[in-house]
Amino acid sequence: MDDADRQLLRRCRLRLVSELQVAELWDSLLGRGLFTPDMIEDIQRAGSGSRRDQARQLITDLETRGSQALPLFISCLQDTGQDVLASLLSTSCGAVQRDLEAIRLPDYELEPLRLNPGTPKWGRNADLAYVMDADPCGYCLIINNVNFCLKSNLSTRTGSNIDCDKLQKRFRLLHFTVEVKCDLSAKEMLLALMELAQRDHGALDCCVVVILSHGCQATHRQFPGAVYGTDGCPVAIERIVNLFNGTGCPSLGGKPKLFFIQACGGEQKDRGFAVASASLKDSASGSNTESDAAPFQESPGDSDQPDAVASLPTPSDIFVSYSTFPGFVSWRDTKNGSWYVETLDHIFKQWAASEDLQILLLRVANAVSEKGIYKQMPGCFNFLRKRLFFKT
Known part of the structure; x- marks a missing residue:
């Protein structure tokens, strides 16, 4: 999962944990290959096994499921009638992409920034730095x-x-x-x-x-x-x-x-x-x-x-x-x-x-x-x- 998708999930995490109906998602998650049966069982056993604990673990594990994890998850939400959450993620995803395009610099400008540890955070290699954008952090x-x-x-x-x-x-x-x-x-x-x-x-x-x-x-x-x-x-x-x-x-x-x-x-x-x-x-x-x-x-x-x-x-x-x-x-x-x-x-x-x-x-x-x-x-x-x- 790329950094923009990961940040988006974290921004929406409270809403997802609060509203996500996980019991309806298992078949769709399996069908689209997002998780294996063993992974689903681990999520179901998370914490006290409550819906909220399962939702929290699902969102955490989703970050590890590859570059297409977010669009596939949105499709699973649509499959199970959770259109409000699907729309929330889709709309936010588009906004994040537009923001990234707005600040994207040409490659010849980005390279010096990566070499300089004193540059602004958006000039650092995101794969090698933790996301620290929340406020409060x-x-x-x-x-x-x-x-x-x-x-x-x-x-x-x-x-x-x-x-x-x-x-x-x-x-x-x-x-x-x-x-x-x-x-x-x-x-x-x-x-x-x-x-x-x-x-x-x-x-x-x-x-x-x-x-x-x-x-x-x-x-x-x-x-x-x-x-x-x-x-x-x-x-x-x-x-x-x-x-x-x-x-x-x-x-x-x-x-x-x-x-x-x-x-x-x-x-x-x-x-x-x-x-x-x-x-x-x-x-x-x-x-x-x-x-x-x-x-x-x-x-x-x-x-x-x-x-x-x-x-x-x-x-x-x-x-x-x-x-x-x-x-x-x-x-x-x-x-x-x-x-x-x-x-x-x-x-x-x-x-x-x-x-x-x-x-x-x-x-x-x-x-x-x-x-x-x-x-x-x-x-x-x-x-x-x-x-x-x-x-x-």
């Missing part, structure tokens, strides 16, 4: 844990509110609907994340989760580390991420899911090593610098985790950015906020209009690595399939 949930209960033995994260304010403003400028939740226990964190994952993201293009908290090492199979609730109980990063995979959040299928973790990965403090050509910046750690470290946490006993992890699909369209290398401390200034968030906000402000997410995070990693007597090295786990350019 998606939800951004920021969990900001500052005050921890006494029994947790975790200190107040002074300066975290500065991080939270910066990120709230930054992601609003990037066309996200931002929600902030403060001082959540581990259970409350999971409930907030599950509520976000269970929303219908069909008309949106992306989802962002930011967690500002104390952190620690934790046993894992996929994504390292854990973050603390204000009750001192840890929540594994991989558990958070997997709430938003294809099984847990089907309406985000094929769309980028971004996680930014400002928390320690452990208790090790890195003094770095001498490099002759390195230009040392911010050489003094300063009396206002604290870490977000907490002790290593083993997962208790033989729980149901092995079965749960074994049943997960391969991660895709997931990007997890860590403020520090697993096992190491992440530094936070009580007056200016954390090194990672302060740098992230500055880099996004300067470069988000022209560079993709991976280049932005390389800039962040390089800048943070040059700070302080004690060192810090941000990194990421990248399972994106395409480049991601924010809407600016």
Whole structure:
């Protein structure tokens, strides 16, 4: 399916999920060769098996069914008397095509645009970049844990509110609907994340989760580390991420899911090593610098985790950015906020209009690595399939 048809389906997704009568479509979809019987059975089993869940899965799977998928689907709608939806897609399809023709440039003008990463989005290779045209682009949930209960033995994260304010403003400028939740226990964190994952993201293009908290090492199979609730109980990063995979959040299928973790990965403090050509910046750690470290946490006993992890699909369209290398401390200034968030906000402000997410995070990693007597090295786990350019 070409990019224009894919965008059209996403624009009409809410209406289609709301009104599509899927039970009447099966024979027509099979007859026109859009889906095999096994594919139809998978769609019928989607989610709770309700009409709405089946419709949502059908629209998601339709994007994978080739260049003629949309016109064939419109024909199926006409075959089954769903003329209003067929007309909606046909009319919209014509409008999109006219818009594309209006902005189409000659080949000799397009080629330089493809080579320049700082050009407008319509000049980039659409097959290699995610669609980020919706407005709002998606939800951004920021969990900001500052005050921890006494029994947790975790200190107040002074300066975290500065991080939270910066990120709230930054992601609003990037066309996200931002929600902030403060001082959540581990259970409350999971409930907030599950509520976000269970929303219908069909008309949106992306989802962002930011967690500002104390952190620690934790046993894992996929994504390292854990973050603390204000009750001192840890929540594994991989558990958070997997709430938003294809099984847990089907309406985000094929769309980028971004996680930014400002928390320690452990208790090790890195003094770095001498490099002759390195230009040392911010050489003094300063009396206002604290870490977000907490002790290593083993997962208790033989729980149901092995079965749960074994049943997960391969991660895709997931990007997890860590403020520090697993096992190491992440530094936070009580007056200016954390090194990672302060740098992230500055880099996004300067470069988000022209560079993709991976280049932005390389800039962040390089800048943070040059700070302080004690060192810090941000990194990421990248399972994106395409480049991601924010809407600016």
